[in-house]
Amino acid sequence: MAAKKNILLIIADDLGRNLGVCGESKIKTPNLDDLAAQGTYFDMAFASTASCSGSRSVIQSGLHTHETGQLGLLRGFQGLHYFTTFDHVETSPKVFNSLGYLTGIINKVHVGPAECYPWRVREESSTRDVAWTAQRSAAFFERAKEEDKPFFLTVGYIDPHRDLTRGGFGNTQDYPGVEHLPYDPKDVTIPFFLSDVPEVRQELAEYYSAVWRMDQGVGMLLQELHRAGLDESTLVMFTSDNGPPFVNSKSTLYDAGVRLPMIIRTPGCTPGIVNPNLVSFIDILPTFLNWAGFANVKGNRKGRSVLSIMSETSPLDDWGQVFGSHTFHELTAYYPTRYMRTKRFKYHRNVAWQLDFPFPGDLYGAVSWEGMRNAEPAMIGKRPVANYIKRGPEELFDLENDPEEVHNLANDPEYNETLLDMRKALEAWQLETEDPWFFRDGISTRVIFNHIDAGMKMPDRWDFDVNSPGSKDGAIMPHSFKEVRGRGAM
Template sequence: MAPRRNVLLMIADDLGRQLGSYGDPMKATPNLDHLAADGVRFTKAFASTASCSTSRSTIYTGQHNHQSGQYGLHSQRHHFCTFDHIESGPALLNAHGYLTGIVGKVHVGPDRVYPWTVREESTTRDVAYISDRCAAFLDKAASEAKPFFLTVGFIDPHRDRTRSGFGNDDDFDERVKRNRFDPAAVPIPQFLSDGPGVRQEMASYYESINRMDQGVGFILQELQSRGLADDTLVFFMSDNGPPFINSKTTLYDAGINLPFLMRSPGGPSGVTNPNMISYVDVLPTILDWAKHPTSVNPDPSSPRLGRSILPILSSTEELQTDWDKVYGSHTFHEITNYWPTRFVRTRRYKYHRNLAWRLDFPMAADIYGSLAWEDVRNSEDRTVGGRRLRDYFFRPPEELYDLEADPRELHNLVEKAKGDETTGEVLRDLRAKLDAWQRRTEDPWLYKDGISLLFVKHHVDAGMRMPDRADFEPDEPQSKGVNAVTDTSFGAGVVWER
């Protein structure tokens, strides 16, 4: 009998690159570090967005959130939902003869779009219990003689509902060990500023990370004990960056450049892969591994723009074509956190287009209540991670960063581009790339003259003149005598971009 091509997908909640395999000194993640040594560690893996539900929908559907309709958080009063017609991984693999399941955090909907056969939604941080439920799922797959696609949604290391907690005082199975971290010894990420509240929260954050890592170890052991490790493609990733100001909900790299590990049966081990991958590539990779008949490659008629990572899994050098840029979009976090941004990132440069730049940047409720934010707002220099608070909350319509010289994205080069031809050419090129990608993905937030081009294209096609600029200019409102929009194409007719 041929081996079953199983899939285990593990997703942490609000985890940054605080893993030993990514150079973190706290040794909080021995199981994940072992997984990295056993498989492939990507250094340039990017979420499409830095918010939980939207990022998970990207993983499960292979579509950016402005394509799928999962514009913001699914839970509670936010209640954003994926469009009914979207095909998800669980639906595709159910039809392909797989047993599909999810244990732990779900945070996407509606259920009919994400029809996991086994759905054990839970808010527990007891990773031993989560592992036991995963074990029961593996036994069910064996009893039904089916290959499986199992998703594990860890709650850790998300904040709890206290001001500075990460669930560390909950009751856990005795198999879960409590490992505390010294606030004086924790490293402070570059995107944050030092302070007593920051240190207290980072110490608690590391404890939560370590607990999640124990859960990874438990689940991988369940695979091993059943003889499934050699038949199972394993992923580990995070939905978005750490739950602190200047990271989560932003499209700066601190919010989207995340840990991403893969272990493929018979595949490479101990590999560090520097190529740029996007979370839209996850579902095509799973479909490729499962030998699903659905196309896994870019197709003019397909809304899934990602590609299978499997052909480049063993690469240790930067490939010169295709895997050299990523795109992403953020629209909402909470329903009151409206601040649409689109970005394109190459290996060296990052371009942000802020569609609602006249609004101040909104803060997520959990970050607003944190001790870290209290430290920052009461500091004398009024900066966070070297960024002025004024620049954080009041951003311009465009941002351009040279990430080789400025990895923290502090020095916006848009003004420099007006007088420097080299920088100007970079800016024009990335503007054009982002514009083409927004057209290809039928993005309602492709704005011209301050309005969605998608929703007024029929007027332009009928002869209405529309200024070819992103924002409406009240001091120069005329539409006559200006460069006008002539290209209103969207969708499959546009040159393909991820």
């Protein structure tokens, strides 16, 4: 009988590149730094979107949010939104249940509906008691041993997400066996995407404490895996769903929102690898299937297993670009945008660029934002507030010279060839993934593909022009829609 190939997926909530292995020197993260030292740290790992539910649906499906239907948050305390995953999507619990695995999720879930994510063990909780999470995981490990089945367990921490106060991160409650570590605001590192004002420093100090609590939880969890004798049969992956819960990061597709820590440890892997290749969250489920010995279970996923490049320390030509999509955060926070990232350049296509960029409710109410908006001048990091709220239809950034994504080169003639190449590549990706937000003349081409295929002429432009509404000089769209013919309008 083949050896069991187990999977432990650990997801932090709203954690950015805030670990020692990422270069952060002020936050104590010994357990995750140690995990990275035992395996591979992917330094260029990218979420498809920067919103909790959407990103988790990508992790659990290998599909982008415009493919899963999880276009925004599953739910919130306001009860204003309830985005869900399409029932036909093959999620990881569906797939691994069919492969004979014991599947489970403990603590944060935040995707739905339950029928689409049929974990056999589901212990959903909003607790920040990381010791409880480790104890429940230990019980899951024992159940897998009793049932003599390989397992796939997801552990979703609440930390370091904000709590429901204006500047808090859940640090007011004590948990047995969990140490609280306070930080001094004067000692924090101001990240490039925030401004150095007192309110930001105070919130970062609280955020650091929540990161430390989460790191303790990871240490406890891995100890339970070791006690169960399952280290040598388990792939362990750690990542986050999106960037830190601050403006200019969470809910944006700027790097601060989507470039995240990803660590993978497999039995016998080469330790201490820092991998520079660009990997995407759509690669996570294919990696798990590859590890489990079911690489032939493809579905309609476009991602690839990263196991073959685990030991790489140099960039590879065919791992040099990633894509992503964001449409909603909350129901009222609509801003459809798509991105393409290479090693050097970042391209954004803002579909509804005429709209103001929306604030997630928790970020708008944060004291850090209040401090930045009332400063003179009003800046968010190096970005003027006006440039954060008002964005053009396209953004192009040279990340070698502008890692903060502040200087938009979309209208710079020197970069026109790069712009056109990335625009073309992103639109090809939109067509390949049947993105409903592939717009022409102000309308989704997905809802009129039958007319396009019938030879309808329309202006080949993104937005409708009220000053020139005619279509007499339009063109037959050059794109093929044969792959979606017969599905009906969305």
